[in-house]
Amino acid sequence: MVRIVSLLASATEIVCALDRGHLLVGRSHECDNPAWVRTLPSCSQPAFDVSGSSGEIDAEVGRRIRAGEPLYRIDADLIRELHPDVIFAQEHCEVCAVTPGDMQRDGACIPGARIVSLSPGSLSGVFDSIVQVADALDISGTGRELVSHEKSRLDRLRNCTRRFARPTVVVLEWVDPFFSLGNWGPELVDIAGGELLLGNPDRHSVAIPAECLRAADPEFLIVAPCGFDLDRACQELAVLRHHPWWEQLRAVRAGKVVFADGNLFFNRSGMTLVDTAEIVAEILHRTADANSRWRWLSDVRL
Numbered sequence: 695m696v697r698i699v700s701l702l703a704s705a706t707e708i709v710c711a712l713d714r715g716h717l718l719v720g721r722s723h724e725c726d727n728p729a730w731v732r733t734l735p736s737c738s739q740p741a742f743d744v745s746g747s748s749g750e751i752d753a754e755v756g757r758r759i760r761a762g763e764p765l766y767r768i769d770a771d772l773i774r775e776l777h778p779d780v781i782f783a784q785e786h787c788e789v790c791a792v793t794p795g796d797m798q799r800d801g802a803c804i805p806g807a808r809i810v811s812l813s814p815g816s817l818s819g820v821f822d823s824i825v826q827v828a829d830a831l832d833i834s835g836t837g838r839e840l841v842s843h844e845k846s847r848l849d850r851l852r853n854c855t856r857r858f859a860r861p862t863v864v865v866l867e868w869v870d871p872f873f874s875l876g877n878w879g880p881e882l883v884d885i886a887g888g889e890l891l892l893g894n895p896d897r898h899s900v901a902i903p904a905e906c907l908r909a910a911d912p913e914f915l916i917v918a919p920c921g922f923d924l925d926r927a928c929q930e931l932a933v934l935r936h937h938p939w940w941e942q943l944r945a946v947r948a949g950k951v952v953f954a955d956g957n958l959f960f961n962r963s964g965m966t967l968v969d970t971a972e973i974v975a976e977i978l979h980r981t982a983d984a985n986s987r988w989r990w991l992s993d994v995r996l
Contacts, residue, residue: 696779696831701738701768704820704964705782705812706731708827711965712836719776724921727958727966735776738768748919748930749870764799778807780830785811814963816896817881821845823963847968848885851975855887858979863888863914864907865974867961869930872907873899873920879960882967886974888914908939914978915945916988918956924987927953928994951991952977952984959987 699720700706706725709715718731722738725731741764742754758765773781781804785795810830814820821841828837863883865875874892875883876899883890891910894900899920907915917934919927931953934940945951954960959970969987976982984990 697777698780698782698831699737699773699776699778699807700725700782702782702784702812703727704814704823704962705784705810705827707962707964707966708824709782709831711824711840712828712831712833714831714833717831719778720773724957727964735772736769737773737776738766741765741767744921747870748868748933752868752870770804774804778804781807781809782827782830783809783811785813812963815877815898817878817967820878820963820967844965844968848971851968851971852885855885855975855979858887860887860889861913861978862891862910863916863974863978864891864910864912865893865916865918865960866907867899867918867920867956868901869917869919869933871901872904874902874906875899875960878963878967879970882971883974886971886978888974888978904937908937908943911944913944913948913950915943915951916954916960916974916977917952918954918960920961921957922955923957924953924955924989927956928989929996931991931994932996946991949990949992952988953991953994954988955986 696717697719698709698717700709700718701722703722703724706721707727709718710728718734720737721731721734723736744751755765812823812826814823824841825837828834865879867873867875874894876894876897880890880893880895891912892902892906917927917930919930940946954973959966959973973987977988984993
């Protein structure tokens with residue numbers, strides 16, 4: 695029986711969606727969906743305190759990258775004890791999750807274990823990753839069936855949102871400094887029936903001057919910081935309020951600012967992508983009330 699260590703949250707989701715979750719023997723510190731995977735041994739951890747403010751986190755990440763210091767620590771001894779046949783990692787972004795380079799640095803490239811590195815930068819890239827995981831587990835047909843199912847869900851949503859007007863929206867993946875939505879995110883907003891401003895389709899999210907948000911002045915603003923759950927995302931309101939023009943934004947005045955679970959939905963290239971598009975559609979077209987996945991500005995209490 696194949697033994698899997700997944701050092702990438704999205705890969706863990708894909709393995710479980712392929713009905714191979716029982717093969718997982720280890721995970722990363724970020725793997726949390728489905729919830730039961732938290733019972734698996736955690737083989738990685740952040741290399742620094744990530745409980746600080748978004749500005750402090752960004753500054754420390756930048757310092758570490760410039761200094762060549764690690765962002766993650768990998769427990770190579772634990773991985774050896776787990777005797778994996780396959781290890782999933784990613785090479786799309788050195789900041790977001792464990793990379794093969796991190797594994798090599800920490801001596802976690804275990805002899806006999808196949809390292810499968812995913813690199814999704816677009817919606818099609820995410821679907822390719824599902825097939826790549828399935829291929830690694832010798833269930834290629836199951837992978838193609840899963841991709842077809844997810845594409846059908848997106849097609850149904852696209853057909854549903856066509857009857858609505860397309861409001862303008864900005865999605866922030868970080869708040870201090872501002873990072874606008876990139877990678878596969880702009881495609882999801884388009885499917886959800888929104889007109890994305892300041893987006894970076896098929897490219898990494900990049901820092902933008904705060905004045906860009908003021909100039910764009912979208913009808914809707916969605917705040918979904920990378921790695922932050924809903925409660926943590928809501929704390930970023932305090933940072934946003936420091937901008938003297940915050941209250942003047944059209945979205946703020948109209949009560950159309952939303953805080954969302956960026957960690958589970960907006961920043962992860964796994965099995966929640968369709969859910970993300972559905973969330974955006976709920977927000978932009980008022981088809982559902984706020985819930986455990988997102989919250990209106992008026993409901994945020996600091």
